[in-house]
Amino acid sequence: MRTIFAGNSICVNKIIVAIDGYSSCGKSTLAKALAKQLGYAYVDSGAMYRAVTLYLLRHGISPENPAAVAEALDHIAIHFERHAGGNRTFLNGEDVEEAIRDMSVSDWVSPVAAIPAVRRAMVKQQQAMGRRRGIVMDGRDIGTVVFPDAELKLFIIAETDERVRRRFLELQQRGMESSRETVRYNLLERDRIDSTRADSPLRQADDALVIDNTHLTPDEQLEKALEMVRQRV
Numbered sequence: 628m629r630t631i632f633a634g635n636s637i638c639v640n641k642i643i644v645a646i647d648g649y650s651s652c653g654k655s656t657l658a659k660a661l662a663k664q665l666g667y668a669y670v671d672s673g674a675m676y677r678a679v680t681l682y683l684l685r686h687g688i689s690p691e692n693p694a695a696v697a698e699a700l701d702h703i704a705i706h707f708e709r710h711a712g713g714n715r716t717f718l719n720g721e722d723v724e725e726a727i728r729d730m731s732v733s734d735w736v737s738p739v740a741a742i743p744a745v746r747r748a749m750v751k752q753q754q755a756m757g758r759r760r761g762i763v764m765d766g767r768d769i770g771t772v773v774f775p776d777a778e779l780k781l782f783i784i785a786e787t788d789e790r791v792r793r794r795f796l797e798l799q800q801r802g803m804e805s806s807r808e809t810v811r812y813n814l815l816e817r818d819r820i821d822s823t824r825a826d827s828p829l830r831q832a833d834d835a836l837v838i839d840n841t842h843l844t845p846d847e848q849l850e851k852a853l854e855m856v857r858q859r860v
C-alpha cells in the first residue's frame with residue numbers, strides 16, 4: 628500500500644488543520660477553500676477509503692472477509708494529483724475521482740472503513756502526508772487519531788435535511804441518478820456505522836471547535852474558520 632501526495636511545501640509557521648464531521652456536512656467544501664486560502668495541501672481522507680472500496684468491489688472481494696481485504700491492501704496504491712479543477716484521486720494509476728463517488732461505493736465504504744487493517748494502512752499514509760505540516764485534512768478521525776496534535780481541530784455539523792439536500796444536489800450535478808430517500812438512508816446509515824464502529828469511531832475531539840453551517844454560506848463558513856486559523860498561527 629503506497630500513497631503519494633505531490634507538491635506539499637515546507638514553511639516553519641505552517642500548521643495542521645483537522646476537520647471532522649458526519650457525512651455531507653460541508654467538511655470538504657470548507658477544507659478545500661481553507662487549503663486554497665492558506666496555500667496548504669488538501670487531503671480528502673474519505674477518498675482513500677472510497678478508493679479501497681472501489682478496488683474491492685471491482686475484484687469481487689467481500690468487505691465481510693477482513694482477511695481477504697487485508698491481503699488486497701498490498702495491491703492497492705492510491706495517490707492524489709492537483710489539477711486546475713481540484714484534487715483528483717488515483718487508484719493504481721487510474722483516475723477514479725468520479726468512480727469513487729458512485730452510490731455503489733457509498734453503500735459499502737463505511738463497512739470497509741470499519742476494518743482495522745484498512746484503517747491502519749490509511750492512517751499511516753495520512754500521517755506521512757502531514758509530516759511537514761501545512762495541510763488541511765478532512766474525515767472522521769483526523770482530530771482524534773490521525774493528528775491528535777493538530778494545532779486546529781474543527782468539528783462541522785449541519786441539520787440532516789440540509790445535508791440530504793446538499794448531497795442530492797451534488798449527485799444530480801454529477802449526473803448520478805438517485806432519490807432523496809436513497810440519499811437520506813445512505814447518509815444516516817453511514818453516520819451510524821462510522822460513529823459506532825469499534826476502531827476509531829467518529830467523535831468530536833475534546834479540543835475541537837464546532838461550526839454549525841446549516842444556515843451559513845460557504846464563504847461565511849470559510850471566514851469563521853479563517854478567523855480560527857488566525858488565532859492559532
Ligand code: DC
Pocket residue numbers: 650651672673674676677736737740741765766767768769817821
Ligand atoms: O468523507 P466521505 O463521505 O467521502 O467518506 C467516506 C467514508 O469513509 C465514510 O462514510 C467513513 C469513511 N471515513 C473514515 O472512516 N475515516 C476517515 N478519516 C474518512 C472517511
